[in-house]
Amino acid sequence: QLQLQESGPGLVKPSETLSLTCTVSGGSISSSSYYWGWIRQPPGKGLEWIGTIYYSGSTYYNPSLKNRVTISVDTSRNQFSLKVTSVTAADTAMFYCARHPPNLYYMDVWGKGTTVTVSS
Amino acid sequence: EIVLTQSPGTLSLSPGERATLSCRASQSVTSSYLAWYQQKPGQALRLLIYGASSRATGIPDRFSGSGSGTDFTLTISRLEPEDAAVYYCQQYGGSPLFTFGPGTKVDIK
Numbered sequence: 325q326l327q328l329q330e331s332g333p334g335l336v337k338p339s340e341t342l343s344l345t346c347t348v349s350g351g352s353i354s355s356s357s358y359y360w361g362w363i364r365q366p367p368g369k370g371l372e373w374i375g376t377i378y379y380s381g382s383t384y385y386n387p388s389l390k391n392r393v394t395i396s397v398d399t400s401r402n403q404f405s406l407k408v409t410s411v412t413a414a415d416t417a418m419f420y421c422a423r424h425p426p427n428l429y430y431m432d433v434w435g436k437g438t439t440v441t442v443s444s
Numbered sequence: 445e446i447v448l449t450q451s452p453g454t455l456s457l458s459p460g461e462r463a464t465l466s467c468r469a470s471q472s473v474t475s476s477y478l479a480w481y482q483q484k485p486g487q488a489l490r491l492l493i494y495g496a497s498s499r500a501t502g503i504p505d506r507f508s509g510s511g512s513g514t515d516f517t518l519t520i521s522r523l524e525p526e527d528a529a530v531y532y533c534q535q536y537g538g539s540p541l542f543t544f545g546p547g548t549k550v551d552i553k
Contacts, residue, residue, distance in 0.1 A: 430479035
């Protein structure tokens with residue numbers, strides 16, 4: 325059964341770079357034309373899509389974050405990663421990684437999420 | 445941007461009752477591009493419905509989706525205690541590529 329697990333620092337200082345990794349187990353990140361995405365949820369708020377990557381490296385980003393976000397994939401480690409630069413308190417959130425099916429229309433498998441707090 | 449609005453904000457019902465959750469889009473959404481998710485504290489989000497009306501793998505048949513254009517509905521026909529959760533609709537298309545509604549919280553009395 326496919327599982328996704330987010331990992332990374334739980335605390336990041338303002339103006340620094342937030343870095344998270346999603347490890348995929350129970351399946352290959354480069355198989356069957358799936359896409360892989362990041363979504364965040366600030367405390368007490370709704371879900372916001374951050375961006376999505378194909379195993380080949382093609383990316384799609386939310387325009388509201390595009391200038392600060394980079395998503396990459398490491399097929400040898402079966403992982404994909406998120407970097408957000410110049411973070412502020414507004415970037416404090418639960419971050420989820422998820423899989424999209426080949427048609428990209430939704431997210432069919434999610435990780436449990438990891439909390440990131442931006443604070444000095 | 446396609447904005448999704450969900451109503452009601454909170455629904456409080458008894459086990460066995462029917463829950464009707466609404467998702468309204470600011471512009472027309474292709475049915476294939478509309479999905480519903482369930483979120484419980486401490487658990488991964490769970491895909492319930494995709495393509496507006498197709499149940500995801502392992503989802504009980506008491507969950508059903510319907511609608512088209514700008515109005516979509518998630519129905520839970522007979523509420524179980526484990527259905528207490530927040531439910532989100534999501535659409536694909538436009539810019540940004542994915543947007544979510546603000547969620548409907550379902551409480552079981």
